[in-house]
Amino acid sequence: MTTIIGSRDAVSTGSDLYSPAKEKAATRGVYSSRSPFLLRRIRILLGSVKVKLLLSLCIVFALVFFASRIGSLMGWNPHYPSSASSLSRGGYTVLINTWKRNSLLKQAVAHYASCNGADAIHVVWSESDPPSDSLKAYLRNIVSSKSQSAHKPNFRFDLNKEDNLNNRFKPIEDLRTDAIFSVDDDVIVPCSTLDFAFIVWQSAPSTMVGFVPRMHWLDVEKNGVPYYQYGGWWSVWWMGTYSMVLSKAAFFHRMYLDLYTYKMPSSIHDYVTRERNCEDIAMSLLVANATGAPPIWVKGKIYEIGSSGISSLQGHSNRRNKCLNDFISLYGAMPLVSTNVKAVDARQKWFW
Template identity: 30%
Template structure:
């Protein structure tokens, strides 16, 4: 018979055995899970890698919230990122600005908790002895700057300092938090069809002789896109870039033009480079931001970017600029004249003077004023307002007109039909041609009225352009050009011509109207000032030298469009032909002398 004491001992022993079994099961389960996690990482697909990572607790619907929900994850504790870094390599001084924006987006949009390293890999064309003051700015704001001499592998240098790195191209702009990239297997890669690498994972077990441009050894998995990368980054790997789109100079520009993404890049660049208005004395510094981004992106020019197929093709809009109070009484006449055209969708009056109220009498007694006329008040006084994007414009073509120019309706509609020709839609089509010359060696330039049979620019006093060009000029060009124009009170039309030819490679198209073209501003307008005219050549020189890197984008043209009329035909005589040949011969002798 078993005593009470023995029963108690047996019970305690049984409890101990049960507890031990539970512990063993728990340990076995966790060890199995831990091993399986690493086994999966060795053979996992791109999509599964992303899914398994997010199952750890991160809210993948909003990665910018960070990793507060997975503080118990041993891979993401407070010290997890100490030996990890995002690394980019700069090998060309022309890519410094791109790299700065890429790093800035990683810090301020992605809000990474990892280290950031920028490696300057000097070479024959990118020398540490040259003047590259901009790259010193990388050394601030918690960014490590490393300068590597020729012959040293940048990635190996980074791996000597960190256990794991995520290489990213200078062309990457981060849209969300991407710290989860460190959980991806080594050699996970994002590359395009030309084998350019946008992102790649390295650790210090990789070959020390590898770099971002060498072929990878057999990877754990290779993908043409990281999991969810389209949602997390912009990769400007095409031939047209946001920092130099106006230098592309090719007719296929429209296939590569990404206005919304380009503006994301440009707005970040402005944040980095543009000081406060109180610091630089430029009162219009905030003009671009106020125009290109509204309080909500559900409205405004940025949200109103539409494809060509969505725009009205068979009518056009008018952007009519006005400033001087003494011209207001004539503005009503001009509006009434323009409304006679059934091809005009709407007229938008750009009211340049922020200190002058719009008189109520302006649109009185104008038929269809409520339906077809809009007044656009401006908060800033700038010649650049002439090209502001307008979200209410629903046509592909925009006719830009000064308030001192009068064009016959038949000639206006003919000019629109000229612009509608497929070969002309990339061009500026208008009525005031000008010619220029630029010397890339001396940087000297000449600007003058075209009295001969060639021209390279069309004044913006009367011209047809694509709607897209308004957004490109206002929201994507280097802000320094806008500031130059405000300082000079001049040359916005030259900058616009340079941008259009620089982006498209298209020549301008001059149109000769049948009826006289009336210009009421030839005596009192801004362009009659001698200082204004004298500075035009300096504008051409400055813009091409600084922003187009001494490569003149303007295309000289010798053709013009004119309305067809039946040619005059006379009965000819061969004697007159002989006389004409003698005249040609005499001219040839004079030319040789």
């Protein structure tokens, strides 16, 4: 303050030349001495507002997140709304493979009948005795009652005289759709997830699109002959790559039913019949050999409602390794193509 008063005295007495610039600089000095305190107060206020805003946003996001997840925490909701009613190409045909598990078959048929994208439901029946009239009547009534659209899915059994895993890929007459969704009787895919996979398949209808990825890799090579390993889910998780999707829950084009039955080497048919295993590997090799492209893995929660199958039996991995290498020797080359692409529904993700 002393300096400021002195400058004013100099102006009033004329002892020094008057300078407007000096007076403005001197006056500015008054506020410059106060400005750090004002800026500090403003920063503190703004900081507290930011913290409160961030906390509020975090609470809101947490509430929305838990609200969206509460359904999945409670378990599978078989009647989750389906959006496939507007999908093109006539929807898809659900092809259910079953074997002496009528209770599971009833659950599977009831669920897939509720999916609006299902144009037809076919049950591959390979038991020695045909389905009973009561079972057929029950399932027809279920399809009619569970369907949520005006167009009721066409339902029927595809009967086979012998028990053979090749039966699940026999051509079907009078199909109205190009898309086949092949599924086991103990696998449930929510309708919304199934509809999304169908959309993905429409973008690449010549390949397989499914929910159960598997992989292969070159293990050793002896005397110029390569030996490959078959990798299950944990191998896919660890390596981040895959080259097959299993037909226990996968879309493919109807033309592959004809190719599998009439064009694939009969030696592979005989192998599947004899070993009662690996028809899914055979189909993956067939599609890869025809397209030269990898399959597409769709990320989505699926539910296995039955007891453990043949994959839980001792020696299953060794049998799958043997199947893979025997099939490759019959093809004379390795047709499988590896990829790390995964289809994800961005509507179900916070960040993408």
